[in-house]
Amino acid sequence: MGILNFLKKKSKANKFEKEREELAMLNLTTMEDLEGLVKPLLRDAVKVIANEPKTPLKESNMKSHFGGVPYFEKGGKWPQTEDGIYLQFIFQIFNDGSLGLPENIKLIQFFYAIDGEYMAFETEDSGWHVKIYEKIDATKTVIIDKPNDEHFGEWDNVAYCEISFEKIKSLPDWEGLERYNTNAQKLSCVLNEEEPWESYSQVYSKLTGRKQETDEDIYISQIDGYPVWMQGDDTPESSDFLLQIHSEDNANLMWGDAGLIYLFYDKKTKKVNFVLQCG
Numbered sequence: 001m002g003i004l005n006f007l008k009k010k011s012k013a014n015k016f017e018k019e020r021e022e023l024a025m026l027n028l029t030t031m032e033d034l035e036g037l038v039k040p041l042l043r044d045a046v047k048v049i050a051n052e053p054k055t056p057l058k059e060s061n062m063k064s065h066f067g068g069v070p071y072f073e074k075g076g077k078w079p080q081t082e083d084g085i086y087l088q089f090i091f092q093i094f095n096d097g098s099l100g101l102p103e104n105i106k107l108i109q110f111f112y113a114i115d116g117e118y119m120a121f122e123t124e125d126s127g128w129h130v131k132i133y134e135k136i137d138a139t140k141t142v143i144i145d146k147p148n149d150e151h152f153g154e155w156d157n158v159a160y161c162e163i164s165f166e167k168i169k170s171l172p173d174w175e176g177l178e179r180y181n182t183n184a185q186k187l188s189c190v191l192n193e194e195e196p197w198e199s200y201s202q203v204y205s206k207l208t209g210r211k212q213e214t215d216e217d218i219y220i221s222q223i224d225g226y227p228v229w230m231q232g233d234d235t236p237e238s239s240d241f242l243l244q245i246h247s248e249d250n251a252n253l254m255w256g257d258a259g260l261i262y263l264f265y266d267k268k269t270k271k272v273n274f275v276l277q278c279g
Helices: 002-025 031-041 150-157 182-191 198-208
Strands: 043-050 088-094 107-112 128-133 161-170 240-246 260-266 271-277
Touching: 002 182, 031 182, 031 198, 088 240, 107 240, 107 260, 128 271, 161 198, 182 198
Parallel strands: none
Antiparallel strands: 043 161, 088 107, 107 128, 240 260, 260 271
């Protein structure tokens, strides 16, 4: 094992030395250079905040919120899995034009199968559903009571929380940086070989104003910007990032072990892709 460890360290050192030489030829050697590479990647994003739970108002179906009563129009039906299992309503977000959602999405809703047998982790699974309304007509609004289904299980008490929004700056996380700027990823590595992510983390904090000290700082519910991956970059091909929703205490919402869900959107086909990652 001692020889193997030595060879691994030597290979790693050789790799960093080669990258250091390549970057030097591009005049990329300092923290200032790293910041220069990263700054053009900055994007506007919107933090999704689950407010304190409360009793929903009569018109709550016309608000952005977790839990409670979803917006339906006449003729609408409560979503089900292919096996006929009703999905739990998780949240809905109305697009007022300032959230970074595509213009054609006026309302996006998310339903999910809470029962462990039907829990979805990726697009091909049937235990999730996104409903998109491209037009909202309040005159067509109807209230559809939540079905009585034993499969709702322990998540039947997703709390009603109205949603507020906060504008923030977003950058790729360390797992996704290479996708957007390979030289930035390499420079961060050679600036700190023992902790390759640390240099980027410093630049990230400086440019976004958000420190990455705890999971609460790193993982948030967010619209637009870049996804923040818990288990590595899993961005679907030909899709744009829509939003991510973290486990929200106020809404009594937990994705596995304090995980997140991610939604992506193909503007040409209008297909939504789904990913769930847990800690």
